Amino acid sequence: MSKSSEQPKISNLNDLLAVAYQIENDAVERYKVLADQMDAHNNTELVKIFRDLARAEEIHGEEIRRLAGDFDVVSHARQIARFGRVGSPEEAEIDDAHYLMTPWHALQLSLAGEERALAYFTRIVETAKDPRVKALAEELVEEEAEHVNLVHRLLRRYPKPSESWADDPDPPASQE
């Protein structure tokens, strides 16, 4: 489905702060959902990873709130930061979750989210007319690029699992 046209309109610095905050907040919520899914299926290693990822995004959101000073970035985000059909850039793809997924899979989801966020802020740098918006977007690009690098570093610790990672001796799909 075409998803390209729906993005929040960023006219000034406060809009960008609100959108950046919302992007982090959406990522937090998504990681929490994924952690709960893994909890329900007793995949404890993944519960911890998704909760850690949620906490990391939460810290980024708090940093943006601090950066916004007295401006109520949370309320403004609720008003303008709607991504429509496109979805929030940093949200992990929930439909790629699997009850036997491994840390490598979790980090792949995270990497894809960070790369989408990086591309999103890069587009703002390229199109922004307001120099203050452009300057903040450049900072955000730097941060997202660092997050992409961080996930790549983490992936060194968790190599790609074997092709049989989803094999289950007692599978739920009894029809096969």
Next chain:
Amino acid sequence: MSGPTTRHACKPGDYKSELKPIWCPGCGDYHVLMSFTRAFAQLGLPSENIAVVSGIGCSSRIPAYTNCYGFHGVHGRSLALAAGLKVTRPDLTVIVASGDGDGYSIGGNHFLHACRRNIDMTYVVMDNRIYGMTKGQPSPTTEPEFDTALTPGGTGVAPFHPLVVALASGANFIARCFSGAPNETADILAEAIRHPGFSFVEVLSPCVTFRPDEKDWKEMVRPASVPETSDQGKAARRLMTDDGFNIGILYRGHRPPLQPAIGGAGVELSELEKDFEL
């Protein structure tokens, strides 16, 4: 939509219960739950003014995951329960949740008459074309060529067309959504709730366990190429030729909702019960 006239400032998370969903990871129903809470927040509805009624099946677990009033009812009977609730408590916003087995097979007859009666409520059917909870039997919307150990060589039975049936039976609002686009689904749900009368929203919600092929739906769905219509004839032609992947509001009718008077005859329940005393 009946109920509150004042909007409450709520976040989607405010409508979630403490209970964690036990759907399979990757299930489309997680997205539907997100869409419910986002739609409620968008409308600013107080959770105590919402009732979510369901039948049986994976999708019907959804009331427990909201902090609204909920009723996890009998298989296929969610619409009957919800109709009774809405008639006696018109102040509530009533949402009915179902799946393609619960809603179109076991509850198929209730579906026809709920459309016909046009009571002001919103019926959301999470369609994954399979009975997931009972491990993969074909449902009324399963394709005839669905070939498994339970249906060797396919079912050979033409699928049910819920949107066509809804239109022919009198539903006042008909839409189709895709679970993988939760913001868009939330917007359509909010519209369905706002619209007076019986609103029917089919949500394509993949079953990743028994229908992994449905992961492809993400690439198959598309926004409906023609705008919504209030003309039943146009809607019928469109829905009859629809391939099942057009997303959006497809029909918006203007029939006044049915709201029978309650207690108008002045008869107390205790008086009625006297006739049945042994």
